[in-house]
Structure formats: C-alpha cells, structure tokens
Amino acid sequence: MTVHPDADEVRRAHLNSILRLVARGDQRAFADFYRLTASRVFAVIVRMLHDRAEAEDVLQEVYTNAWHRAGSFDPARGNAMTWLITLARNRAIDRLRQHREEPLDEERAAEIRDDAPTPAEAAERSEERRRLERCLDALDPQQVGAVREAFFTGATYGELAERLRVPLGTMKSWIRRSLMQLKTCLER
Numbered sequence: 001m002t003v004h005p006d007a008d009e010v011r012r013a014h015l016n017s018i019l020r021l022v023a024r025g026d027q028r029a030f031a032d033f034y035r036l037t038a039s040r041v042f043a044v045i046v047r048m049l050h051d052r053a054e055a056e057d058v059l060q061e062v063y064t065n066a067w068h069r070a071g072s073f074d075p076a077r078g079n080a081m082t083w084l085i086t087l088a089r090n091r092a093i094d095r096l097r098q099h100r101e102e103p104l105d106e107e108r109a110a111e112i113r114d115d116a117p118t119p120a121e122a123a124e125r126s127e128e129r130r131r132l133e134r135c136l137d138a139l140d141p142q143q144v145g146a147v148r149e150a151f152f153t154g155a156t157y158g159e160l161a162e163r164l165r166v167p168l169g170t171m172k173s174w175i176r177r178s179l180m181q182l183k184t185c186l187e188r
Contacts, residue, residue: 012079012080012081014036015033015036015037015079015080015081016073016075016079016080018032018033018036018080019033019070019073019080019083020070020073020075022066022067022070023070023071023073030067030070033066033080034063037080037081037084038059038063040081040085041059041062041084041085041088042055042056042059044085044088044089044092045058045059045062045088045091045092048089048092048093048096049092049095049096054095055092058088058091058092058095059088061091062084062087062088062091065087065091066084066087069087131185131186132182132186134185135181135182135185135186136148136182138181138185139178139181139182140174140178142164142174143174143175143177143178144178145164146160146164146171146174146175146178147174147175147178147179147182149163150175157171157172157175158171160175
C-alpha cells in the first residue's frame, strides 16, 4: 500500500524548499515565498495589533528580517510557515511593547479628559446605529454582506468578487449601488 502525502504536507515541503533557496540569496524564490505566505502572516499581525497601517509596517519588517535570517531556518525544528509566523508574532509583540505607556501618577491621571460619551451622546449614537441597521436591512442580503466585509475587513473589490464568485464589475456595482441606497435611506 502506497501512502501519498496530503496537500498540507506537500505545501509545507514546498515552502521549506523555497526558504532554503531564499537562504542562498535567490530573489525570485523570495518573491514566491512572499506571494505564498504574506496574506496569512498579515492576518496574524493584524489580529495582534488591531491597526492595519501598523500591521503593514510590521509585515515589511518581518519579510526584511526573513530575507536576512533565512539561513537560520532549520527544517528539523519546524516548517517554514511556523518559522515565519514566529518571526511575525515576535515583531508584533515588540511593536506592542513599544507603544506601552509609562504608568501615570495620580496628579497626571486627574488631568486626563474623559472621552467617554455622555448619556445623551450615547443615546444619539445608539439611534444612529439603529437607523444604519434598518437601512442595511433594506439592502439585498448578499450586498449587505459585501458592504460589511468591505468596510470591516478592508477587503478589496477583487477579493470580494472572488469570495462571492461574481465578476469584478458586478461587485463594484453592488457596492456603489448599496452605498447610494444607504446614503438616501440615512438622509430621510
């Protein structure tokens, strides 16, 4: 009986071999390595930092570091993706530590303005949210999903079109029409 490696094993072996080429200075291999891994690494960083722009900066630092440290990769200790995500997590943790502020003494703490909304502001925002939800409910469910995903995950038209298996032009039309309908609804 012949045992065939599963797709994950094949993918891991492929990334390991690409990273070994990167360690030898192969720029084309590095481009392939980036293309095959960047979206997953970026997702890890964004989840940790909660800031897309900062995550993009960290991603660049991670791949610069990976280029310089590829020679330290040891497939006997783990696979290339695990190695890369470890680099990313460590860099994201470093970035989070950089942003920690020093503890405040009582005098300085008393000077800080409270940005929490007043009860009246909270009620107004709550009413605005209910209006927005009502207007979203009036849209086609598939279009609502696309609009929400575009705004809350930052997905591009192309990514949304691919996920929902519709032509790019259709996705652009859906988003444009949905935003116009939302605007009209919210202005009432």
